[in-house]
Amino acid sequence: MNAEIIAVGSELLLGQIANTNAQFISERLAEVGVNVFYHTSVGDNPARLEEVIKHAEERADLLIFTGGLGPTKDDLTKETIARSLGVSLSMDEEAMDSIRAYFEKVGRVMTPNNEKQALILEGSVPLKNDFGMAPGMVFQQSGKAYILLPGPPSEMRPMFSTYGVPAVMRLMKRKEVIHSRVLRFFGIGESQLEADLEELIDRQTNPTIAPLAGDGEVTLRLTAKHESKDVAETLLNELESEIRQTVGEYLYGYDQDSLEGVGFRLLKEKGLTLAAAESLTAGLFQSSLASIAGASSVLEGGVVCYQDSVKRNVLNVREETLKNYGAVSRECAIELAANVRTLFKSDIGISFTGVAGPEAQGDLPPGTVWIGIASGDEEPRAYKLTLAGSRNGNRSRTVKYGWHYLVKEYKA
């Protein structure tokens, strides 16, 4: 089955927004084995849209439209498709009810143009809009299938994932359902991960394994197809254990997990509090923790010790340490972690000291970083990083490594 994705909206042609809908839909279609050969964007213009429809019918089996389902005069996707296919529009009562309910809930009067949103192509199957008013729909005629989706990504994405993809599977007469699981790794590069799993990736057909790298992390999307949800789950579980045997130590979470989210959950479960001494990261680590609602059960606070004078005067790093080893050293990282823990009376003290760049600091090239951790009755310890990014790349990578070491220490 070959698909063309058609985005309708003059705002795309004026460059006011990027067509991220086409990317999202293409990614989902690739997962279920539908070829996408063309993306087309066209404005809110019936004649040009009609020409686009005719042309797409010549080269695709499945036409997926985004945008133009709203209440205003500019929204003409349904009307134009109806005319082009010689089909009339009819009211979808379920959609109409939910539009009325929406206006009642927000206490506003429904203007008549909103009724237009409940119109669907006669004979089509509506797709429920869980995050907005206009329903989507699936229509079939003369061997072609047409899927209409709303334009706002916040409505389109859940509608397509939840109802659109299963509809595509039905169109393809496939009985299988698709189950995906994303495994999230940190501390290993994409090429290393792929090399370690090469044999597994080559061998695998169901589930498939798709690696993706970004922002210092690597993810693997495992996608299983099977008629039974339970069997698909089992297939995913089996593949995950095989992957864990090779690179399990780098696996920190699933799907929408973040390193700080996983770290926060671990510390919260164990009832541990944390304080940080941050030099090059200058608050970025603590801010990553505070980005999570409920952070106050873990985060005491900390010190941004950007200057050596602050390391000395506020965090009591010994003069000899700074003189003999410098601020970017194992010794300084360890004192910072231990002393911020004492000062803030927290269970864990963590410290970050390093050269963000772009300039070197004496002999130390940009990307030289030490992370110190003090906790429990053990000796405080420090980890050295050698990063190769930009100034802010190095700073945010350092924060991720901080979480990585905390997760490693506490996940057992």
Next chain:
Amino acid sequence: MNAEIIAVGSELLLGQIANTNAQFISERLAEVGVNVFYHTSVGDNPARLEEVIKHAEERADLLIFTGGLGPTKDDLTKETIARSLGVSLSMDEEAMDSIRAYFEKVGRVMTPNNEKQALILEGSVPLKNDFGMAPGMVFQQSGKAYILLPGPPSEMRPMFSTYGVPAVMRLMKRKEVIHSRVLRFFGIGESQLEADLEELIDRQTNPTIAPLAGDGEVTLRLTAKHESKDVAETLLNELESEIRQTVGEYLYGYDQDSLEGVGFRLLKEKGLTLAAAESLTAGLFQSSLASIAGASSVLEGGVVCYQDSVKRNVLNVREETLKNYGAVSRECAIELAANVRTLFKSDIGISFTGVAGPEAQGDLPPGTVWIGIASGDEEPRAYKLTLAGSRNGNRSRTVKYGWHYLVKEYKA
């Protein structure tokens, strides 16, 4: 002149990347008055690309291609256009020289497939690639114009802005050049700004005024067209002064400026140092300063005082203040700012205390924030914010307001 933007690359159809190039080019074309009626994406497939070219020639005067100019076998945009138009490819010696120079500079051996990148359509005008190897080009035949651009946005954007837009102006036989200036505002909403400038925006034809809102900021893009660069500059200056008369107090910078960048420059020029006490922002303010290379000339450091105990024990906020007014109060903000200034021996102390959300804190709804500033011999002062965003929206908006007040105080 009507344009169609054609993106070539299977990675687009697989959903691996979004077509942000089409957005960027459309925005620039809208500024110079070129209508864009279609965006098309097609894969690395000569037959389908050729069909797309033929179809676009029927409906557009100007065909702009992105992608497929690189060295690999997949890169076939030039070859396919050449075949479709019956034109041959020839070596652009200048491009070849700069490709050779690149390989010498990085000390790698040039593989022969890189020569392909210096091929251009015979009779075309090359567009220089200042950030990569493959040149772009402009070609004209049978009343149609063809512009070929590289795919990576880091190469395409500067090439199109610097060489592509002037080439489009020449194609349109326009002698004018386009001069744009972006004015950046903070502390005023988009609708308020547009209302304040309504008469001016309606009246204006050259320069034009285009407002854009995002991330708590509003920008106005002023675009002047004139044959003389000096006259265009004068037109922009005159319009800017008119705008300043109405909303000048919210204007903080130009073009690529950021609030923290402008604030940092001001403090650095005046030789002032800064320390921060951060509760809800938890280091985000200090991190925004440390994101700038050279921040150490201004930033001493600071304290993340997430817990009241830290406000009390590390920053010496008086017990009575916390008891009588609470941590989220003018009084607490002022003590935090004054005390962090003393502790860190900085010229300026700034503090942030508030309710990030999503939960209220006692009577105080999420978004209630106090920012304190202590500097010079004046009384420390505090500003109240009432924000309506998400938890992290409120946190980052608070940081921007911190810079906004610092810029206001120090720009005189």
